Amino acid sequence: MDKCWSFVKTSRTKVTTKSYHQESIPRDSSSSSSDSSDDEDNDKGAVISSLDSDDTKFKCALKKNCREGDHKKRTTGSKKVEYKKKQWHDKCFVCEVCKTDFSNKSFLYKEKNFYCQSCYHDKFAPKCQKCSKNILNEVLKYDGGAYHKDCFVCHTCRLTLAGKKFMKHDGNLVCTDCYSKSYAKTCHSCTKAVMGDVIVFEDKHWHKDCFVCHTCNSSLAGNKFLKSGEHLKCEKCAR
Secondary structure, eight states: OOOOOOOOOOEEEEOSSSSEEEEEOOEEOOOEOOOOOOOOOOTTTTTTEEOOOOTTTTTTTTGHHHHHTOOOOOOTTEEEEEETTEEEEEOOOOOOTTOOOOOTTTTEEETTTEEEEHHHHHHOBBBBBBOBOOOEEEEEETTTEEEETTTOOOTTTTTTTTTTTEEEEEEEEEEHHHHHHOOOOOOOOOOEEEEESEEEEEEEEEEEGGGGTTTTOOOOOOSSSEEETTTTEEEHHHO
């Protein structure tokens, strides 16, 4: 009677570690009052100063969209704003989206435009994959999704996954400790949780290193073997 040889391949349970990265959301820039108009490039914030009628160099950066009607208009007692070597009437220094002037309020600068915090977050802030809210501070990115640092946690134990190994199970992120206790298959030979490389034969699971010949202990992974009773034997030992 011919012997029925078997052959199985190794599959892998994906374990992830450090494949996420952390970024900082840009902080706002605060406008600040100043008596000096000589600051040509103030990266720390906008400078507000007096705009006098004899300030012949003043030109509002909005040009034809100037809210004063004339981008060169100068009225004694009015104010101007200077930021990154450009100037505006104080009423022209507005949010790109809602057009509200900042009036000493904080703002954010992106892609050559200015935004109030609310409009900036609505337009640019990533949405957390877990809670669906805007991420305003540190953001953790993994597998195309963004997370609050406090939301990037194990689905089971709720402990942070930052700096730890973790896996994805039914769409949820799970640390390896919880996965091995609650979801991992048990090795048919050593009875420990199977993580990483796994061998499956007749609905039973093995670690790759545990899937060996019963007689000589040589690896059966990727090789022919024969089931003899309850034992597996390599091609050589089965002859």
